[in-house]
Structures are given as structure tokens and as C-alpha cells.
Amino acid sequence: MDPKIVALYDEYTHAPLPRRTFLERLATLAGGTAAAYALLPMLENDYARAAIVAPGDARLAIERVPIRLPGGEMRAYVAVPRAGPSKRAGVIVIHENRGLNAHIEDVARRVALAGFTAVGVDMLHAQGGTPSDEDRAREMIGKVDRGAAVADLAALVDWLRARPDANGRVGAIGFCWGGGMVNALAVAAPSLDAAVPFYGQVPAAADVAKIRAKLLLHYAGNDPRINAGILGYEAALRAAGVAYTLHVYEGAEHAFHNDTAGARYDEAAAKLAWTRTIAFLQAALA
Numbered sequence: 001m002d003p004k005i006v007a008l009y010d011e012y013t014h015a016p017l018p019r020r021t022f023l024e025r026l027a028t029l030a031g032g033t034a035a036a037y038a039l040l041p042m043l044e045n046d047y048a049r050a051a052i053v054a055p056g057d058a059r060l061a062i063e064r065v066p067i068r069l070p071g072g073e074m075r076a077y078v079a080v081p082r083a084g085p086s087k088r089a090g091v092i093v094i095h096e097n098r099g100l101n102a103h104i105e106d107v108a109r110r111v112a113l114a115g116f117t118a119v120g121v122d123m124l125h126a127q128g129g130t131p132s133d134e135d136r137a138r139e140m141i142g143k144v145d146r147g148a149a150v151a152d153l154a155a156l157v158d159w160l161r162a163r164p165d166a167n168g169r170v171g172a173i174g175f176c177w178g179g180g181m182v183n184a185l186a187v188a189a190p191s192l193d194a195a196v197p198f199y200g201q202v203p204a205a206a207d208v209a210k211i212r213a214k215l216l217l218h219y220a221g222n223d224p225r226i227n228a229g230i231l232g233y234e235a236a237l238r239a240a241g242v243a244y245t246l247h248v249y250e251g252a253e254h255a256f257h258n259d260t261a262g263a264r265y266d267e268a269a270a271k272l273a274w275t276r277t278i279a280f281l282q283a284a285l286a
Contacts, residue, residue, distance in 0.1 A: 003222070005029050005039065006263060010225070010254055013097065019135060051102070052259065053109035059083065060112050067159055069152040071145075075129065076156075077105050077120035079112035080165070087167040089193075089285035090117040090160030092153065092185075094178030096258070099123070099130030099137040103260045104175075111173070114278045116285070117165060121156065123149050123181070141177060146184070153181065154189040161191065169193045169285040171213075173277065174200060176255060179218075186213045194284035196277050199254050202229035208236035215244035216280040218273045220252040220266075245280070249273065 008029060012022040027033045055062070065078045077100060081088070091111050095104040100122035108120035124130045124140050126148070131137055153172070160170045171194035174182035179200020186195040187203050192213040199220050203211075215237070219227055230246070237244050249256060249269035256266040257273055 002029065006222075006253055009264075013138065013255075051106055053106055053113060055105070055109070057109060057113075060109060062109070067156065069125075069155045069159075071126045071148045071152045074122055074125040074152065074156075076122065077108055079108050079118045079120075081112050081115060084115055085167075087165060088115060088117055089167050089169040089171065089281075090119065090163065091281060091285075092156055092160070092170070092172040092174075093118055093120045094153070094172060094174030094181050094185075095121070095123065095130075096176040096178055096255070097138050097141040098134050099141070101130060101134075101137075103258060107173075107175075110274075111278075111281075114282065116171075116281065117160065117163065119156065119160065121153070123152070123178075125152075149181065150184045150188045153185045157185070157189050157192055167285075171195065171281050171285050173281075174198065175257060176200070186211045186215065189213075194281055196280065198257055198273070199223055199226045201226065202233040205232055205236040208233070208242065209240040211237075211240065211242045214280075214284045215242065216277060217244060217246040218257070218277075219246070219248045220254050220256050220269075221248055221250035222252065223254040226254065247273065247276065 008025055011017055030039055059082055061080045061082055063078055064075045067074050067076050093108045100120055104120050108118040111118035122130050127140050157170045161168055170192060172182045172185055173196040175198045179197035182195050182197040183200050183203045186192055187207045187210045190212040195213040196216045198218045252266040252269040253264040255261045255264045257270045259265050
């Protein structure tokens, strides 16, 4: 697919670009309105493809749990493996800028099958929760109070550590907007043990020394908006002595891990990044 079309869709999903304007510009690039609408299924998320692990998988105990946080009550998506040790680490799964949807719930189930208590968070809870309309969810993400959201996530780290089935260790994984929130959480919560941001906004260089978690950083090769922060982040991490591993997946687009993301999904990069992520979490949270 034309990289200009992929870049336009990335702009649409991350900037305040009205859908009508997006479609007009897509039609220009595609050579007409009909061609533009034919491209949409290859660009937009297809949640019918989201269930790599079925919602009713018998290996997992799944429930929506109301959790009291500083910013109000969140109904989190909690998945726990039925087999395995009685005490296990917890992993917070932070969504993209579309909120807690079917894809993120599936990612939480994948995490749980790897032996963790997985908590898929809804960071739109203060606004009534994630809506079914993606455009509406993106608008709501733009209204999230970042400081309040980080405080909620830090409280969730404590909630996970205090569970009767917890081994006292907690990690976090996030994608896109959620990747940036993982970085912010690592700065704000010294009790966080491991952090895995996928193509996330980097923290301020002055805050990096506050990080105590081990980091596994994933970036897409074709993601100039996010990658502009890599060099400065690495320099700050090295200066602060923070343990980190960084991977750039050449040729991959922003959101390459999201298997519902049409043309931006990169199966090879996604599988490699996931294998690395689970191995990292299992080592860091043991």
C-alpha cells in the first residue's frame, strides 16, 4: 500500500482530523471516492479478527472487576489462568487511543495464558467508559487528564500487588497511547517492576532517572512521529543507569502489533515482539 495512504491514516487516528477531511484526502490519494472506500477495510480495525484467544477460553477465569481508583471506579477486564502456581505476577495492559476494545481484551487473555494475572484497563472510565464508536473514543482520549490517569495506574499497581494471588511483582504493557502511558507509569511508580511500551511517547528526559522498572522498548521502523524521541530517551536511560532493551522493527508501521489494524499489521514483527515481550516479563517478574 502507498506509504502516503498509511501515513494519512496514522494522522487521522492520532490528530484531530475530521473523518470527512480524512476521506476527502484519501480519495485524492486513491484516485477517487470509490477507490477510497475500497481501501477502508484494509486500513480500519477489524475486531472480528481479534480473538486469537477466545473470550470463553476454558483455561482462563475472566471477569469485569470494579476497582476503586483515585479518579473513580473503573470496570477492568481481568483474566487469570486457572492452572499454575497459586501466586503469580500481575500485568497491566493499557490500550491504544480507542479505549478498552475487543483487541485489547484479547491481548489481556494472551498475557494471562502466559501465566500472569492480566488487567485490561479502561482509561476512559472517568468519562463513562469506552464507547463502541471509535471516533468518539479518540475524542475522549484527547480529554483524559494525563496526571489523573497516571495516578490511577499507579494505584492499580498497588491493587495488583495486594491481591491474595499476587507474588508481589507487577509489570505493564501498552500500545500507542498506552505505550506512552506505560513510560509515564514507570516514571511515577517506583514499585513497577517491568514496563513494555510499544511505540509509545517518551517521558521527559529530566524524569527518566525516576524509573526503577526494567524496560523493553518496541518501535516501528516507519514511525517518524514517535521515533523522533528515541535518541534522547536512550541517552537519558544510559545516563540514569536504567536497565533497558530496545528493538526497532525495520519496515514496520506504527501499530504493527495490532492484528486488527489492516495494512499496518506486520505479522512477522508482531510475533517476534510478542515472543520477546513474554520472555522479558517472565524473567523480570519471576
